[in-house]
Amino acid sequence: MRKRKIINKIALTICFFTALWGLFWLFFIIFDVIQHGITALTPSLILNDPTPPDVPGGGLKHAIIGHLLITITATLIGVPIGVLGGTFLAEYGRNWRVSRIISFLADTMVSVPAIIVGAFVYAILVKPFGHFSGFAGAVALAIIMIPVIVRTTENMLSLIPWTLREAAFALGAPYYKVIFQIVYRGAGMGIFTGIILAIARVTGEAAPLLFTSFNNAFTSYDLREPLASLTVTIFQYAMGPYEEWHRQAWGASFLITLLILALTLLGRYLIKRRFRH
Amino acid sequence: MISSKKEYLFNAFFLLITGLSAFLIIVLLLGIFVVLFSESLPAIKKFGFVKFITTPTWDPVREIFGGAIPLFGTLVTSFLALIIAVPIALGIAIFISEVAPRSVKEPIGTAIELLAAIPSIIYGMWGLFTLAPLQAKYVEPFLQSTLGKLPYIGKLFSGVPLGIDLLTASLILSIMIIPFTASIARDAFQLVPAVLKESAYGLGATKWEVIKDVMIPYCKLGILGGIGLSLGRALGETMAVAFVLGNLNQFPSSLFSPTTTVTVKLANEFTEAEKDIHLASLFYLALLLFIMSFTILAIAKYLIQRTRNR
Numbered sequence A: 001m002r003k004r005k006i007i008n009k010i011a012l013t014i015c016f017f018t019a020l021w022g023l024f025w026l027f028f029i030i031f032d033v034i035q036h037g038i039t040a041l042t043p044s045l046i047l048n049d050p051t052p053p054d055v056p057g058g059g060l061k062h063a064i065i066g067h068l069l070i071t072i073t074a075t076l077i078g079v080p081i082g083v084l085g086g087t088f089l090a091e092y093g094r095n096w097r098v099s100r101i102i103s104f105l106a107d108t109m110v111s112v113p114a115i116i117v118g119a120f121v122y123a124i125l126v127k128p129f130g131h132f133s134g135f136a137g138a139v140a141l142a143i144i145m146i147p148v149i150v151r152t153t154e155n156m157l158s159l160i161p162w163t164l165r166e167a168a169f170a171l172g173a174p175y176y177k178v179i180f181q182i183v184y185r186g187a188g189m190g191i192f193t194g195i196i197l198a199i200a201r202v203t204g205e206a207a208p209l210l211f212t213s214f215n216n217a218f219t220s221y222d223l224r225e226p227l228a229s230l231t232v233t234i235f236q237y238a239m240g241p242y243e244e245w246h247r248q249a250w251g252a253s254f255l256i257t258l259l260i261l262a263l264t265l266l267g268r269y270l271i272k273r274r275f276r277h
Numbered sequence B: 001m002i003s004s005k006k007e008y009l010f011n012a013f014f015l016l017i018t019g020l021s022a023f024l025i026i027v028l029l030l031g032i033f034v035v036l037f038s039e040s041l042p043a044i045k046k047f048g049f050v051k052f053i054t055t056p057t058w059d060p061v062r063e064i065f066g067g068a069i070p071l072f073g074t075l076v077t078s079f080l081a082l083i084i085a086v087p088i089a090l091g092i093a094i095f096i097s098e099v100a101p102r103s104v105k106e107p108i109g110t111a112i113e114l115l116a117a118i119p120s121i122i123y124g125m126w127g128l129f130t131l132a133p134l135q136a137k138y139v140e141p142f143l144q145s146t147l148g149k150l151p152y153i154g155k156l157f158s159g160v161p162l163g164i165d166l167l168t169a170s171l172i173l174s175i176m177i178i179p180f181t182a183s184i185a186r187d188a189f190q191l192v193p194a195v196l197k198e199s200a201y202g203l204g205a206t207k208w209e210v211i212k213d214v215m216i217p218y219c220k221l222g223i224l225g226g227i228g229l230s231l232g233r234a235l236g237e238t239m240a241v242a243f244v245l246g247n248l249n250q251f252p253s254s255l256f257s258p259t260t261t262v263t264v265k266l267a268n269e270f271t272e273a274e275k276d277i278h279l280a281s282l283f284y285l286a287l288l289l290f291i292m293s294f295t296i297l298a299i300a301k302y303l304i305q306r307t308r309n310r
Helices: A002-040 A043-047 A061-090 A097-109 A114-126 A134-158 A162-170 A175-203 A230-239 A243-276 B004-047 B050-054 B068-099 B102-117 B120-145 B153-157 B166-190 B194-202 B207-218 B220-236 B239-244 B262-272 B276-309
Strands: none
Touching: A002 A243, A002 B068, A002 B102, A002 B120, A002 B166, A002 B207, A043 A061, A061 A097, A061 A134, A061 A175, A061 A230, A061 B004, A097 A134, A097 B004, A097 B276, A114 A134, A114 B004, A114 B220, A114 B262, A114 B276, A134 A175, A134 B004, A162 A175, A175 A243, A175 B004, A230 A243, A230 B120, A230 B239, A243 B102, A243 B120, B004 B050, B004 B276, B050 B068, B050 B276, B068 B102, B068 B166, B068 B207, B068 B220, B068 B262, B068 B276, B102 B166, B120 B153, B120 B166, B120 B239, B166 B220, B166 B239, B166 B276, B194 B207, B207 B220, B220 B276, B239 B262, B262 B276
16 A cells, blocks of 8 residues: 555656656746847847848848748738638538548648648749749748648637527528628637737748748848748858857847747637637 | 629639638648659659668769668657657646646646747757757766666767767757647546546545556547657657758767758758759658658547547
8 A cells, every 4th residue: 555655656756857847948948048049139130131240230130021021921821721721611511521531631731841841832833933932931831821720710610609600590691691790700819819829830930941932141022032031040040150140040049939939828828718708 | 782692602602712722731732742752753763662761872973862861860860759758748748637736737738838839940059059068068978977888778878979969859859749749648638537537536546546547548549649749740840950960871870979860851952952863862752751741640630539539
């Protein structure tokens, strides 16, 4: 009897330490990024164009602008498709067998390696045109976003009770009106949350951008050209030999991490608030 | 007031665009497969399947390409990461669902899931600048002087500890995949009927015995699914590994040797491949990785869905 109690204590204590282990790494990484990043975060880092490594005062303006352009374009492509696709799965196609299959495939696609998507987009949008482009990067990110948004939209729409829809049908409303005025209205916040989490997910991606939007040493607003992004710039700078590059890479990491953690926490908070009542 | 005919048409139109959007998922997945396959066709024709996956040579000059080392590296890093991550993730799931007081459950759960939100490039950079030096200076010499002295397994810890190696890469991967197994296992634990647990407690079982003999057997499919999900993630992880594995095309001789993975090879060579056959071989690697991770992820998702529907 005693022995069993001791084993019980030991096992549960080990479980406690596993949780500590996880938390340890989380705080280690976050503090490390903050500690290195905060000293690198100066106005010139955000506002200035890059300079050669030996000239002080260079910044990441090119990467920040490129990153914003790529992410916004990806959102503009990915969100409508994702929301509409999710709508089909939860509404029109809910009884179709193929919807279950699509839903399953989307679920699987969420975790497909991002670098594979990069290689795919390289083959269809970079190779035929003969040059890298910001647009190709945006498409790669959109492809990563779509299954995420499809699944969250489908889940959020299924939470709307059927009786609500039936009430609207009984008033003679066509299905699209029911979707727009009843279902979307009820699930709006949930869909919005899904979109935020999807944006947070793609903002930190570097792998799909390596072969698509590539990199650019200058500030550019043209999606048809190669565009710099914060993540690819971090890769390039951190692997580079210059101390100044490393400093800027930490600054960029700080920006990205902060943004993503904020978006993720906001998304999770919104979900919690919705499910509380 | 719009006429009912117009409404009917608009409804059909909306049905069409939502349907097309949903079918895009199938189109994309098929498209990825077909495009990767057709791009790698020259390499498939030249090297075949068995020869490609067993040849360790990767020589752009002589145009001989074999994927043995990156494929092996991908599998080894992922399995090492799983060995480290799975017990810890299960421990975390048990801690959150059974041990922790109610007030800390949510914060700890959220914190663990934040590990999955940190971008992989941040893991990579942190690994390169912070973890790798620590590994080289403290952890690896310590392992060498303790475990390295043992017979047989001592060999795993031989070599010069530089920090840029298999062990560091697997450790980083393991941290990244903890949240996936942990959250799936936690969800699965929550589905265990209270009656089952209570009847075990009623027989005088301790908490650990309930967990070990009732909850884990009840949830084994779900847990397996969670592990599969983590494995699928680990196989395809790129940036975190690219920083700390060294991209050296050689079989690792110990845990302290650099090697390469499919993803690292792609990230480093894709834009620099000058010859068509080089690019085709890289696409071939990508295709194999896609098939591998997709299969594992599909099985994992299937297992997870089955436990949810029970």
